Amino acid sequence: MGLRIVTVKVLNSDDSIFKMLFSDKTELLKLYNALAGTRHQNPEDLTINTLKNAVYMSLRNDVSFLIDLRLNLFEHQSTYNPNLPLRFLFYVSDLLSLITKDDNLYGEKRISLPTPGFLVFYNGQDPCPEQETLKLSASFQVSEAPPRLELIIRVLNINPGHNQKLLAACRPLADYAIYTARVQKYARFMELRSAVERAVNECISENILKDFLEKNRAEAIHVSIYEYDMERHMRQEREDSFAKGLSQGEAIGLSKGEAIGLSKGEARGLEKTSCLIRLLLADGRLHDLQKASEDPEYLKKLCEELNIA
Incomplete structure (x- = not known):
């Protein structure tokens, strides 16, 4: 067979x-x-x-x-x-x-x-x-083992x-990894279409996906622009949501602190949050950082894990 x-x-x-x-x-x-x-x-x-x-x-x-x-x-x-x-x-x-x-x-x-x-x-x-x-x-909302x-x-x-x-x-x-990395690199300082066209031209000249890009040049440029636009949009949405979550968290914390007169506690809470953000960013743990902004219990768990008292 x-x-x-x-x-x-x-x-x-x-x-x-x-x-x-x-x-x-x-x-x-x-x-x-x-x-x-x-x-x-x-x-x-x-x-x-x-x-x-x-x-x-x-x-x-x-x-x-x-x-x-x-x-x-x-x-x-x-x-x-x-x-x-x-x-x-x-x-x-x-x-x-x-x-x-x-x-x-x-x-x-x-x-x-x-x-x-x-x-x-x-x-x-x-x-x-x-x-x-x-x-x-x-x-799953209920964990089982x-x-x-x-x-x-x-x-x-x-x-x-x-x-x-x-x-x-x-x-x-x-070759695919090299091509997409170049699109991302050039898009940081060039107009997106120009960045994609530069990546395509370079890869063809360096025999990276050469046959594929020569055969599908127009479509590859169109699709790459669409893909990167979508990626950039999703990344911006995520960053905006995270910033909004932090802002709301700080506002709630400050409001509660003022209500019960715990100004020192407020300051310490903000200091702990700042310390946690620095440590997670240093370790590249962006997934944990995003989740912590949405889940107070997970934020508390991370503070315990990293010995932030």
Whole structure:
């Protein structure tokens, strides 16, 4: 029996550079081989289908496929999103419905399912560890050990200097990381279209995604501008929400302090908050910083963890 791979695409191939690149059978097979340590050679064994559902409009960076009896869902992210496990749960449920649509769910014979795997490639501008794990159970309002339902996503940082062994094993992923890093770099001091065009021109001249960018130049520029605009918008929204949360917290703290005459307590509270912010920023723990701004109990927990009395 020959190798069988089924790729299920969420949207059209022009939704993101990642999806444009890895919707190509040859490039996707290279990525899988690098991650799994396999040496599959024939991309024509790969069959592409389409799953159409409005629920997945936000999963525009996604590529999913079945190989070696494993159902793999890959996505790229440039912003932190703690709800990825929930989104992937919705997605994999519909994928399994598609895969088993001709099976008898009420029969006595157990239906065999492919083993799922979930992977996110992170290339955003906020600090992120080399590798981390996101769990669906972290969203449950009541914690159980072990949880009765779980979905685990492995997040890999592919920014320059991270996961170099993987990038060395997969040239398309390494080139993708270089290209997106240049767009981010030039967009800091150039008009966005000019920044993208400069990154495209440089990468072509340096043989970085050369064939892909030459073949899809106009579309790649258009999609890159859209992607970066979206990333910048989401980052600004997050920063605005954090600033608003801090401002409201300070106002409430000051109001209560004045009401009971605890001016020293107010000052100490602000000092503790300031100290916590400095320590978290120094460690690059922006996720914790954001969560602390929204959850007083988590703020208290972090203060205890960092010995801020």
